Amino acid sequence: QxxxxxxPSVSEAPRQRVTISCSxxxxxxxxxxxxxxxxxxxxxxxxxxxxxxxxPSGVSDRxxxxxxxxxxxxxxxxxxxxxxxxxxxxxxxxxxxxxxFGTGTKVTVL
Amino acid sequence: QVQLQESGPGLVKPSETLSLTCTVSGGxxxxxxxxxxxxxxxxxxxxxxxxxxxxxxxxxxxxxxxVTMSVDTSKxxxxxxxxxxxxxxxxxxxxxxxxxxxxxxxxxxxxxxxxLVTVSS
Numbered sequence: 038q039x040x041x042x043x044x045p046s047v048s049e050a051p052r053q054r055v056t057i058s059c060s061x062x063x064x065x066x067x068x069x070x071x072x073x074x075x076x077x078x079x080x081x082x083x084x085x086x087x088x089x090x091x092x093p094s095g096v097s098d099r100x101x102x103x104x105x106x107x108x109x110x111x112x113x114x115x116x117x118x119x120x121x122x123x124x125x126x127x128x129x130x131x132x133x134x135x136x137x138f139g140t141g142t143k144v145t146v147l
Numbered sequence: 148q149v150q151l152q153e154s155g156p157g158l159v160k161p162s163e164t165l166s167l168t169c170t171v172s173g174g175x176x177x178x179x180x181x182x183x184x185x186x187x188x189x190x191x192x193x194x195x196x197x198x199x200x201x202x203x204x205x206x207x208x209x210x211x212x213x214v215t216m217s218v219d220t221s222k223x224x225x226x227x228x229x230x231x232x233x234x235x236x237x238x239x240x241x242x243x244x245x246x247x248x249x250x251x252x253x254x255x256x257x258x259x260x261x262x263l264v265t266v267s268s
Contacts, residue, residue: 039191072254074192081241081261082184082192087254125192129251135207136182136194136253 040065041126041139048145053116057142059109059126065137069129071109073102074138076123085124086111118146149174151242151259159236159266165229169242169259176200176223180245182255183216183227185238193238197245197253198225232266239263 042060049055059071073086084093086102089109099120101112109128113120126139155167169181183195196206198216206214210229218225229236240262243255 070252070254074255076192081258082255083258084254084256087246087256088252093256127192127194127254129253131251133208135205136197138192138194141191 039140040130040133040137041128043124043126043139043142045140046143046145048147049116050147051116051118054112054114055116055144057111057113057124057126057144059111059139061107061109061128063107064132065107065128065130066104066109067107068131071102071104071126071128073100073111074125074127076125078122082125113144116144116146120144121146149244149257151244151257153240153242153259153262155262155264157263157265159232159264160268161233161266162231165227165232165236165264165266167227167240167242167262167264169225169227171223171225171244176218176220176225180247180253181218181225182243182245182253184241184243184255185236186241186261187235187238195227195229195240234266237264237266 070088074082075085076082089104090102130137150172152170159165177200180197182197198204213230215228242259244257247253
């Protein structure tokens with residue numbers, strides 16, 4: 038049972054913007070960096086955002102991350118069909134002394 | 148370009164020990180943390196643990212009693228052993244490289260393709 042809660046699914050039309058929330062607590066998001074991973078169908082996860090809002094080299098700037106208190110968000114602008122995937126937030130949890138992933142959100146492009 | 152490749156049996160009997168190895172190529176295994184992560188079919192990601200090249204480890208508390216990780220810097224490999232497996236341990240197992248600017252600011256920048264391990268008699 039994950040300690041980071043995400044909506045199971047979000048959907049939007051092409052070229053629109055979607056936001057995925059990730060709710061945690063003071064022992065994880067509130068005190069550690071949040072990272073986001075994209076998992077395309079049948080593939081390994083890929084780093085999308087690290088340290089709350091930083092983009093790895095090669096990742097489209099249509100993706101952006103933010104954090105406030107014990108919650109974080111991932112935004113995808115200019116939605117494209119290739120963005121259909123599962124998205125996971127993640128952070129270290131000081132209470133568990135381990136890394137935790139969010140419950141995951143499936144993005145569907147209508 | 149760093150590449151990771153998991154290897155090991157795809158079928159393990161209940162109560163036995165699951166053993167996987169991750170081979171790192173395109174870069175040195177030294178001076179990094181390395182992690183194992185798993186994903187049951189149709190479910191989310193679960194962190195299993197991490198190991199530094201010195202041998203220092205952190206394990207998921209829910210698996211700690213059954214997990215052992217090790218590293219072999221001479222072979223650029225690290226390994227996972229999970230004992231007393233049950234059907235609930237059936238999953239795709241990924242290995243990943245950990246980057247961290249601080250002790251708990253981990254993120255995974257390189258991942259293996261994953262290997263399916265099925266626990267069944």
